[in-house]
Amino acid sequence: MANAQTADALRAVDAAEAAAPGWRNTSPRRRSEILRRWFELMTSHAEELALLISLENGKALPDARGEVAYAAEFFRWYAEEATRVPGEFRHTPGGAHNILVDHEPIGISLLITPWNFPAAMATRKIAPALAAGCTVILKPASETPLTGYAMARLGAEAGVPPGVVNVITTSNPGQLTNAILVDPRVRKLSFTGSTGVGRILLAEAAKKVVSCSMELGGNAPFVVMDDADLEASLEGAMIAKMRNGGEACTAANRFYAQTGIHDAFVSGLTELMRALKLGAGYASDTQCGPMITAKAVEKIDRLVTEAKDRGARVTTGGVPMVASGYYYTPTVLENTSPDSAIAKEEIFGPVAAVYRFETEEDAIRLANDTEYGLAAYVYSRDIRRAMRIGRGIETGMVGINRGLMSDPAAPFGGVKQSGLGREGGVTGILEFMEPKYFAVEF
Template sequence: MVLDNVFTGYADPQLHAEGLFINGKWVAGDGIPVTDPSSGNTLVEVPDANIAEAMSAVDAADAAAKGWRETPPRQRSEILRSWFTLMTEHAEELALLISLENGKALTDARGEVAYAAEFFRWYAEEATRIPGEYRHTPNGAHHILVDHDPIGIALLITPWNFPAAMATRKIGPALAAGCTVILKPASETPLTAYAMARLGAEAGVPPGVVNVITTSDPGPVSSAILSDPRVRKLSFTGSTGVGRILLAEAAKTVVSCSMELGGNAPFIVMDDANLDAALNGAMVAKMRNGGEACTAANRFYVQSGIHDAFVAGLTQRMQALKLGAGYDAETQCGPMITTKAVEKIDRLVAEAKERGAQVTTGGTPQPGSGYYYPPTVIENVPTDAAIAHEEIFGPVAAIYRFDTEDEAIRMANTTEYGLAAYVYSRDITRAMRVGRGIETGMLGINRGLMSDPAAPFGGVKQSGLGREGGVTGILEFLEPKYFAVEF
């Protein structure tokens, strides 16, 4: 593919490097290079916001807050619906833009755009269904009314792996609830966020309601925003380590926090599972976005009776995947986001091999330009290897053998994380029993993909606080207000 021939409209990186998006205007600047992981080349530079510019975004969000809060829910709904429509109309351009700055295969990027757009459609509908309560006190003498107010200005911090979906999953419910926002995307993949801002303005989002800033120094900038008493909400998706730091910052001003953090998902295959179905699910759960997903299957626990057949089948399927540039139409597995990511994956695989694990395919970084690591299967992995406890975030399937249900549950729970898990079995009762024993916020039974805008997304333990998506997602941006009424 000759990229120069497709740099038009929303696919053009230059269009989205115009400046910070504050109060409906572009504030010029540069300083942060955006790299194409498929080639290692710099696409463009985007602005590097300082604290003063970040606070001007807070000022803009504050100035717009009253008007947006008082905008009728139906009108907020129609704007979000228009945003959904525009995303759908520009889906192919947005998918190419995502592939350019993130590296993911075009098929994955197209799937992300469709998924991301659905959050605007879902919350366009939820905007008109914000709940309330009316009931009597237990003694019958008084009445209780409960309404919901927008929580206030929200700081939204999103990661690089799903630059469209992680933004819409936060912006959608925030705007539906009547909140104004400052979006800080990851500096590795900021172009999609700026493209979303353009589409939002075209959809009718008023100036100041959505502001987008990028910075190479997120710690001080985020701290400054969170220390402003006008900011009342933090919604963060990223690593558990950074999440802990942000929670400590938010505690200083008692800011409400929603945190979607790291994962270490177990994928359990019982002896009675349909082998083809389990392999199909494994490929989705492991290789979506090249394994760079918090819900990615990290640890494959396969019961002894089906273990060897599963390893052979997964090895064959992983070997068949075409590795290449994300924007190449034939690519099935694109590059990793950075050279640092490749080095981490290689370290984990090498350490497991040193401890006796065997690689059945892949296992060596791809030479040349770009940040490539091939689809890899590694079996007989010791349960105390680093790869069993660290989030891989890459196209590596580490396989472990087990014999009993209790053993599978125990192994699945030997982690500080609890975001997602998968169980495959023809016996639904058995699958449910195993699933109930796993400490996780989400469970896929005979399914390798669980993410859905209509479902609550989130984890337990060190995987986060709160939920995004579904009917509960909007509640993260609302404060209940109780009226004790005498009449």
Template sequence: MTLHTKIAGYADPSLHAHGLYIGGQWEKGAGIPVLDPSTGEVLAEVADASVENALRAVDAAEAAASQWRQTPPRQRSEILRRWFELMSDRAEELATLISLENGKALADARGEVAYAAEFFRWYAEEATRIPGEYRHTPSGSHNILVDHEPIGISVLITPWNFPAAMATRKIGPALAAGCTVILKPASETPLTAYAMARLGQEAGVPAGVVNVVTTTNPGPVTNAVLADPRVRKLSFTGSTGVGRILLAEAAKSVVSCSMELGGNAPFVVFDDADLDAALDGAMVAKMRNAGEACTAANRFYVQAGIHDAFVEGLSKRMAGLKIGKGYDADTQCGPMITTKAVQKIDQLVSEAVRRGARATTGGAPLPGSGYFYPPTVLVDVPVDASIAHEEIFGPVAPVYRFESEEEAIRLANDTEYGLAAYVYTRDMKRAMRVGRGIETGMLGINRGLMSDPAAPFGGVKQSGLGREGGVTGILEFMEAKYYAIEL
């Protein structure tokens, strides 16, 4: 008997493969196999939505929209709070489900569930604190009242790397603002999204407020939904390439867009940094979710005086990680999401090695079943190698040597992306100075983890538009309305 046949409760893949979730009803269907990256085996099949299915989800969202936007903020808050509590109650089962379909180590999956649930708790609180404004005009001619209203039906497109957190980071503020939504999760990891929908139903989310559709035909399905004049918001997390295509489609109907796109985060270590702290931070910034994160440290720039010691310490730590199936209790680094992902990582590493780079540990795909690539450290990497400019999305740490602060900033900015960056130094003036010099939306100073539901998450340049999380996140799902008042 395999592990998959022993699983019960919310961790059971078959429980969440009963069909599309539209208008509070489960519609039977199949067509999309969901694979276990640890073995390559099929876990379950989920429904493959057509354009017609997706447009019916818009119908359902429209039918629920008027009543939901008029629901008192406190009532919306209580539903989100209950959803948070249900996620917390079933945290271990949800973590197992994530590990099964995503491959991430159980420790990472548990962290994701806790992080994902916090978005519901945070926006349960923000739902009752939607801001407004009242003031006099400078001329004294009249008064200005500014209110915020729900933007309307919102399409939420989420990736496979954080199947719970990327959904709650969008659903939470949308529902708190008074919007109804259509969630399209990645076809690699749809089971978690359907599990979340079940919990939302249990928490009291009215029928049609949250709809979930999965499809192997994302282009036509998404285009049809964005062309529907009832849809007013698109919130997308994924690659910059796909984001550009969606922005072009959304422009045809002038749909408001929030885009959390690719990253190429620099991790800058100065000579005066605490070496152990820098290594601790490097392991978190690089190996969270086995490197399959948009905020993952992609380029390690280490000052010459500490470079060799950093490489030695990082290589030792990376080599010591336990590789295995995501749901095995002692696994520290699970598989990549697909064979294609392994091939891309291998191509980037192989090209760098051909051009003079050297692997101090790892450096080649692992044989056998599953989609495994070992934790890898590269040194002597040319700064113009592809791996320095493309998002790796895997457990590979290229280390580059630098001499001066100015050089570090120049190297850090040598990318089209600007999502996240990390700086390690004991000199806080330097940290702030370098932070201001790096073109990025988020900066970790002496810290390898920056994601927090209470903070505005997002980037600059080709890394996206808008912010998720924090006090600003709810405003992405609202429109400001100005009233000119003569008293």
């Protein structure tokens, strides 16, 4: 693999700068057509991309296929949004002049993406940036560089001009990122990753007052009320927990089951988790692939062991299996203490920790007992109750009787220590634009 050094990173900035005027002045319709063609190419190469993702990060092929479909949709969505950038015209209250507000491309954008969704996290940033008229530098995770290159290759085939999308891979990301952020030509940072790294990048970006969009860690609560449809809540729990083997920022981390449904929920979840087929991601019958690294398995096992020491009971799983890879058995814990580390830290693995609660107020209090606020899930047949609980939880996104909420047409992002800004939806393109106000007298 190409192992970029600082000089290479600055060459990427040079290329982005050289291409910027031409791309900025490319008509929205032409940018739209290129993005639409990119969507079509991803769709036609979907099976190859899915296999590549599975080989790179171990996720099961069904999950990889789902990621490719999701990733491609960002190109289709922003192909449409490229021609719909809003403006504003109105009179001043005093009548002295008119207010005209336009939106302009923010400029060269550094996009840093994680290994768990190497295609989708790239397209979620590239698509709105290009639709807005920005040129970009993509730095994919060192664990999954090939998917980033594959995406760029399809982009070139779709008609993206040279220099508009630049991909750099490196084993020294901190040094390269800092070099790019201090370059005055770079005006935007869009990062998806851990909260700890996000804080470091925000500090670096502050040195040059670089605009930042940060999609950071999560610790999603999954609330099951007594009146919930048990079968539906179990189906949703498996989606919210086991998508990508639990290696997702939106993954349900803390399962709160009300007393009346708790035992049945634990029993059902245990049965479903125990039935999952563990194996290599690319194998056709695999339902849960390996974790990304040995270190990831060690962290999961540490959290489970500490929870057991505090009284949690393992109803299935709870065993690392590293003889033939970085595997951890799908696990369910009950009687988990809210003071356990597993309740505070992002698990990023196939472990469902279940907690019992009594009242609606308890559910909201427990759900908010975290520094994170990215996603939450609520199950209840009473939609008013579910919405009331959802409004009470401090989070950027809520799934009501749904275990999957991500959609290119919806704003994705969190509150508290889970990030700044939103990706996707009609607002996603504005993250890569600056409003410009004209005071006009006519």
